[in-house]
Amino acid sequence: MEPIKKRILIVDDDYKSRKLLKDILEWKGYEVVVVEGGEEAIEYLSSDADFDLIITDMLMPFMSGIELADKLKAYKETKNIPILGISAHLSLKGDIEVDDFLNKPINVDALLQKLDSLL
Numbered sequence: 001m002e003p004i005k006k007r008i009l010i011v012d013d014d015y016k017s018r019k020l021l022k023d024i025l026e027w028k029g030y031e032v033v034v035v036e037g038g039e040e041a042i043e044y045l046s047s048d049a050d051f052d053l054i055i056t057d058m059l060m061p062f063m064s065g066i067e068l069a070d071k072l073k074a075y076k077e078t079k080n081i082p083i084l085g086i087s088a089h090l091s092l093k094g095d096i097e098v099d100d101f102l103n104k105p106i107n108v109d110a111l112l113q114k115l116d117s118l119l
Helices: 015-027 038-047 066-075 090-097 110-118
Strands: 008-009 033-034 051-055 083-087 102-104
Touching: 008 038, 015 033, 015 038, 015 051, 015 110, 038 051, 051 066, 066 083, 083 110, 090 102, 102 110
Parallel strands: 008 033, 008 051, 051 083, 083 102
Antiparallel strands: none
16 A cells, blocks of 8 residues: 655745745655645635645745744644745744745755655
8 A cells, every 4th residue: 555645735926936846846755736825825725724734935925924824823724734934035034933944045955854854
């Protein structure tokens, strides 16, 4: 019997970042769902919150990753899903309610290390 794949939701407004993360994670055997922003993530999660991890860009238009993380931690169906925040702005690291943080540009080894610790 094949092990159940871990499910990861990627939330990022930048196409290249979404594609890079999706390609890396699928290559490593994860099941990946990709959305473009916080509002779309909330909508998706309202009907399917069965994820093992959420990776979100912290600086997005309309709803930032900071706001998204706050909402997800307050919602009973998603409050226990680990959140990995990503951003090119190191100054955000101490101001956000995420389980871990990764700097952009993404270092594949650092990403995989974070995934191991969060999953």
